[in-house]
Amino acid sequence: MDESVAPKIYTCYKCGLESAVERAFARERAFPGARVKFLCPKCQVKRHQQSTLIFYVLIPALGIGLTLLDIKPLASVARILLELTTMMVLVIPLIFVHELAHTAVAALTGLRVFAVLLGSGRSLVAFRWLGINWNVRVLPVGGATLISGPRSRGYRIRLFFTYLAGPLTHLALMAGFFFLMVILYLGFQGEWLWRMAINGMALNGILFLVNIFPKKFSSNAGHIGTDGWQLLHLFSMSEKELNERDATYYILETVDAIQQSKMDRAKQWIERGLTLHPQHPMMVNVLGFFQVHAREYAAARETFLQVLSAPGELKPEVRYMAMNNIAFSNMVLNDVSLLPQADEYSAQAYQNMPWEPLIAGTRGAVLVRMGRVEDGMPLLRTAFASNPDKKGKAAEACFLAEAEWRRGNMTEARRWAGTARGLDPACPYLPETERRLGEPAPEKRPQ
């Protein structure tokens, strides 16, 4: 790594957060031609939640309120607001159908569906079904499907039909609602049926256009495109990007196998992935991730150090992830001489990527281990609340137990240890945590 070249720093115009991780920031202009402003992931999420709440609370409330008040000149405004409310409710099942269409076509064409996200915001229910991780979220707006596959024959064609399936669903539904209108025209009356047919056609028309319009936008998962953008982009993908996508497939398979505790299968995926992409930093990183889960912490640390010192320029997000992982390995190795490096690396990673629950969790755990309990606990609590993975949650619960033990709060410490055991009885950090809990807290110990 060339230390003389400082990375470009991006600043969030709302909260002032400074970070080198360019891909996580949304770019905005106040008006066409204005200077580009950057918005950090945390502020993006906040704004999305606020606007969703305003839409889903304000519009229905105003609509119902005006209707009840029955003020004659405002009758048409009330009607429009109620119409909008109906559409906002109808859009929820339509998003579900859209994502399911992507999922079904991907599965039919032999691609691998790793996850389906329905809605946005905080996770409400997470479960595994048909080999897919389903995650239903609180806010009824948005959805996403995580699809990947090895670079094989017909790779682009498979992806083409998979991306097309979403927007096509809306065209098919438009045709269905049109058919309903024809039937109604032929003699069946009933005003609400007419309204449903018209709303259904309009809504699916809008959804079709929104999804087919080629537009790239950012999210904290990086820059992503609409279905239309993906369809256009598919046939102009460079050799480098195809290679990148192939590596990503092996990484996703490995992580999925580890989360399922299928360590033999995970090992096979790593071997295949590393044979095809021996120098890929994220592929090497996932080997370290595997070693952590196999409790080979010293080997994991060496692997993560290898990622950090790899020749060539590392993407900032990969560099900070490697630093986070070294810090975590140092901490679980329980070697006091490695703590200063854990502190330095986890601080840098957290400074640049505070929105990443994994990184916040590591920072929190390192702070607790160093005795800065009050600084570390809020980070661990946030990480615990937002982590959808049971094993990850169990680890965070262990470090929260350690924090409460350090405060001399034994009841809470035992409660957290119990939570960790409930989430993952085989949690590798549990024995160490319980050993600590059997000793007097450091503050209570005579100096």
Ligand SMILES: [Zn+2]
């Ligand atoms: Zn911000």
Ligand SMILES: [Zn+2]
């Ligand atoms: Zn889609």
